[in-house]
Amino acid sequence: MVQKYQSPVRVYKHPFELVMAAYERRFPTCPLIPMFVDSDTVSEFKSEDGAVHVIERRCKLDVDAPRLLKRIAGVDYVYFIQKNSLNRRERTLQIEARNETFSSRVIINEFCCYTVHPENEDWTCFEQSASLDIKSFFGFESTVEKIAMKQYAGSIKKGKEIIEYYLKELEDEGVAFIPRWSPAVAPPAQPERPVSAAISIPAACAKESHGSKEALGAPGSPAEPLAGTPDDKLDADYIKRYLGDLMPLQESCLIRLRQWLQETHKGKIPKDEHILRFLRSRDFNMDKARESLCQSLTWRKQHQVDYLLETWSSPQVLQDYYTGGWHHHDKDGRPLYVLRLGQMDTKGLVRALGEESLLRHVLSINEEGLRRCEENTKVFGRPISSWTCLVDLEGLNMRHLWRPGVKALLRIIEVVEANYPETLGLLLILRAPRVFPVLWTLVSPFINENTRKKFLIYAGNDYQGPGGLVDYIDKEVIPDFLGGECVCEVPEGGVVPKALYRTAEELETEDIRLWTDTIYHSGSVFKGSPHELLIEIIDASSVITWDFDVCKGDIVFNIFHSKRAPQPPKKDTLGAHSITSPGGNNVQLIDKSWQLGLDYSMVESPLICKEGESVQGSHVTRWPGFYILQWKFHNMPACATTSLPRVDDVLATLQVSSHKCKVMYYTEVLGSEDFRNACYDVESLGSMTSLESSHSGFSQLSAATTSSSQSHCSSMISR
Numbered sequence: 001m002v003q004k005y006q007s008p009v010r011v012y013k014h015p016f017e018l019v020m021a022a023y024e025r026r027f028p029t030c031p032l033i034p035m036f037v038d039s040d041t042v043s044e045f046k047s048e049d050g051a052v053h054v055i056e057r058r059c060k061l062d063v064d065a066p067r068l069l070k071r072i073a074g075v076d077y078v079y080f081i082q083k084n085s086l087n088r089r090e091r092t093l094q095i096e097a098r099n100e101t102f103s104s105r106v107i108i109n110e111f112c113c114y115t116v117h118p119e120n121e122d123w124t125c126f127e128q129s130a131s132l133d134i135k136s137f138f139g140f141e142s143t144v145e146k147i148a149m150k151q152y153a154g155s156i157k158k159g160k161e162i163i164e165y166y167l168k169e170l171e172d173e174g175v176a177f178i179p180r181w182s183p184a185v186a187p188p189a190q191p192e193r194p195v196s197a198a199i200s201i202p203a204a205c206a207k208e209s210h211g212s213k214e215a216l217g218a219p220g221s222p223a224e225p226l227a228g229t230p231d232d233k234l235d236a237d238y239i240k241r242y243l244g245d246l247m248p249l250q251e252s253c254l255i256r257l258r259q260w261l262q263e264t265h266k267g268k269i270p271k272d273e274h275i276l277r278f279l280r281s282r283d284f285n286m287d288k289a290r291e292s293l294c295q296s297l298t299w300r301k302q303h304q305v306d307y308l309l310e311t312w313s314s315p316q317v318l319q320d321y322y323t324g325g326w327h328h329h330d331k332d333g334r335p336l337y338v339l340r341l342g343q344m345d346t347k348g349l350v351r352a353l354g355e356e357s358l359l360r361h362v363l364s365i366n367e368e369g370l371r372r373c374e375e376n377t378k379v380f381g382r383p384i385s386s387w388t389c390l391v392d393l394e395g396l397n398m399r400h401l402w403r404p405g406v407k408a409l410l411r412i413i414e415v416v417e418a419n420y421p422e423t424l425g426l427l428l429i430l431r432a433p434r435v436f437p438v439l440w441t442l443v444s445p446f447i448n449e450n451t452r453k454k455f456l457i458y459a460g461n462d463y464q465g466p467g468g469l470v471d472y473i474d475k476e477v478i479p480d481f482l483g484g485e486c487v488c489e490v491p492e493g494g495v496v497p498k499a500l501y502r503t504a505e506e507l508e509t510e511d512i513r514l515w516t517d518t519i520y521h522s523g524s525v526f527k528g529s530p531h532e533l534l535i536e537i538i539d540a541s542s543v544i545t546w547d548f549d550v551c552k553g554d555i556v557f558n559i560f561h562s563k564r565a566p567q568p569p570k571k572d573t574l575g576a577h578s579i580t581s582p583g584g585n586n587v588q589l590i591d592k593s594w595q596l597g598l599d600y601s602m603v604e605s606p607l608i609c610k611e612g613e614s615v616q617g618s619h620v621t622r623w624p625g626f627y628i629l630q631w632k633f634h635n636m637p638a639c640a641t642t643s644l645p646r647v648d649d650v651l652a653t654l655q656v657s658s659h660k661c662k663v664m665y666y667t668e669v670l671g672s673e674d675f676r677n678a679c680y681d682v683e684s685l686g687s688m689t690s691l692e693s694s695h696s697g698f699s700q701l702s703a704a705t706t707s708s709s710q711s712h713c714s715s716m717i718s719r
Helices: 016-024 067-073 141-172 203-217 236-243 248-264 272-281 286-302 305-311 316-321 346-353 355-380 403-419 436-446 504-515 647-651 672-677 688-692
Strands: 003-006 010-012 036-046 052-061 078-087 092-099 106-117 120-134 324-329 335-339 387-392 424-432 455-459 521-526 531-537 543-552 555-562 577-580 607-609 614-620 625-633 660-670
Touching (some): 003 248, 010 236, 236 248, 272 286, 272 355, 286 305, 286 403, 286 543, 286 660, 305 355, 316 346, 335 355, 346 403, 346 504, 355 403, 403 436, 521 531, 531 660, 543 625
Parallel strands (some): 335 387, 387 424, 424 455
Antiparallel strands (some): 010 120, 078 092, 092 106, 106 120, 521 660, 531 577, 531 625, 543 614, 555 607, 555 625
């Protein structure tokens, strides 16, 4: 398997020309890189104007490998071919490296690039990518891969230090500035002077030039990029400041997953902190992290979780009887949430509100926690990506083990675990009573193992001694009900009055309202049973728009037109058009007796959509009448003869859960004038080709991925 690596962007806060002078000092040998023994020039090219300089070197490395392995391989040194292409006019240096030794058994390729910072022309960026493909190596493939990974990881950290070392050396010599290349500087007839000669300028001139450089765009000037706002690249300093210390391979996983989302996901790209949580929760397994993240993004879109803090208003019952709230922060700067679970009437809250309201409230708490983490990251000047939860169980008894209440708790845990991984930094459970082991036995199987490791449980008053609460929370902010001096504004709770209870029918209606309180609807698709949506169009040239996600399985999307309704439509008119959607999770409208081309016609070519994909598109209607949007189960091609029964007829009887697909969709109909006013080009729409341009491969099936472990032996040469 080919192992790939992508580094974050390394930023040198020095001009490109100065960085190049430091880089050239590494050759022919570099004492800071013990494994770099020697290098010989193989070929060299210089343009007449001196702007382009291409040099190819053969580099000799003493790889840190077991002596036995070297003896078996029959080599003491490893050779690499490195090609450097310097363009002084464009201010870029491109470096390509490949292994010469064992090239028939191991293929190593590396590409590095030095460029000018896009927002500050006096800074220099360095990017690096590499690949390793071990075809065979005397049966030691795994060992060679581990050695390569070790060498590469070590070189990544040291590469920047080496450049900065030579930059400091130049500064000590009085060289603080090197003029940019200009065609008038060097006469064409004269051979190009070495880089080292170009830096021999008087110290006084260097200081004067350096002063003008600061006036143009030194750190702190308007040209300096804002910290924490990377565009399509991740700066190494940004990672350390806002995401924390990451191993090189972990940085690579984050960058690759972020790039994959930018290339395939049509919706809102999550923040780097959010992506990193999913990677950490899956131990940086790219495939698993991507799958869980895609499912979570679909869930967030369906329930509009991104807007929850602006749209959700807690019912008065929750404000009065939900015994939880935010309370300062712990010693590590993490937001602190206090929950007096023992004082909460869980049965009363469930009977008065229902599961969905409680779930929405817990989700709003998690969203608020994410917001507070961002704020504390800015306040404390270091990455804070999780919060601490303090749970007081005083008063917990058997009434809290009411079955519907436990069921609601388990569902909340399931949703939070799936969509907010690695957001809990520490869970302090205080004053656990004797009944607690029963509750723990019920809920612990639903909690991720990594999350369970963050639980600290104290029985009775054990939390007051050494190793207790004071080790994690400053004494000044310990709540008063736990023996501290800080007043905690968390409600004391109490028994919810039965007058606030609602009937089962009322609760079910409320749960359905909250569940469907979204612009998106869901539909189930079975083999032989498509899900269909009827849209009535009165004015021709209206525009039907759609946005749907394939949550499960593969489907085929079709659009049909009929002059008559498949079934009597609902009387729901919206101006010049109306949308009719019969109830039910699976709706079939086209009667089996209808014939395609006679009773109805296809107005768009079928579009095959894979699991996890997000599709957006539009269709300009040519005729009034009834349009049917259809999501149909995608059958894989199979060999069949005319003597066999039709596959569709056989599958029509097999509506089992194992052959079930699910879509989440939103449709809207606009008048042609409204559509034009929305700055759309109507003439370019009306065909599935325009739809396909918005057809994202947001799926774990859309592109092959590589392992998160990356390696390369030639890094120290190229850097």
